[in-house]
Amino acid sequence: MTAVTAVTASPSAGRDPIRLPVPRRVRLGLLVVHLVATAAWIGLDVALGVLVFVPMLDASWTAACHQVLPLLFWPLLTVALLSLVSGTALGVVTRWGLVRHRWVAIKLVMNLLLVTLIVVLLRPGLEDAGRHGRALAAGLPDSGEVPRLFMPPTVSVTLLVVATVLSVWKPRGRVRST
């Protein structure tokens, strides 16, 4: 017999209709994908931070670190989109809804904002850093136009930690009362 997500997981959840009941293993599979994606996202942001901050402490690392930075774009975008898609699916198949509870709606906005920042701001910055690193490695004079990339890892890790706290805490509060 196939187990289906419980309709009333807690007394207070009794009012929450499930939009799309799915087998329990599907919901758990989505949760695993979601957790792995968000954990990998935080890990990649930490790697981004290391590559950005180490050259600030020791300039001899600048060429190496800046050449590696552009490689992080696609992995970062992939895990950010995976988090968005799996989180959205979880919202649809669980009693939490997509924009029913504030903590889910806030995460949705944060995730969308971060995906936008990755594409619009981070990508050009990483490409500039790569060009700068390659020029230094080729022995060309330092143009001095070093991209300032300390904000992206700082902002992203902070928002992802806030999202993780919200997810575990699941504070009460609905977008609109029903």
Ligand code: HEM
């Ligand atoms: C912004 C990055 C995100 C992070 C770091 C994150 C983190 C997490 C974590 C750690 C959990 C597990 C909580 C637990 O089981 O106790 C979780 C669950 C959940 N997340 Fe996210 N999440 C993110 C984005 C999203 C988005 C964009 C959505 C929906 C639009 C979403 C919807 C959900 C839902 C509904 C659950 C509960 C699943 C369940 O109880 O079965 N998340 N998230």
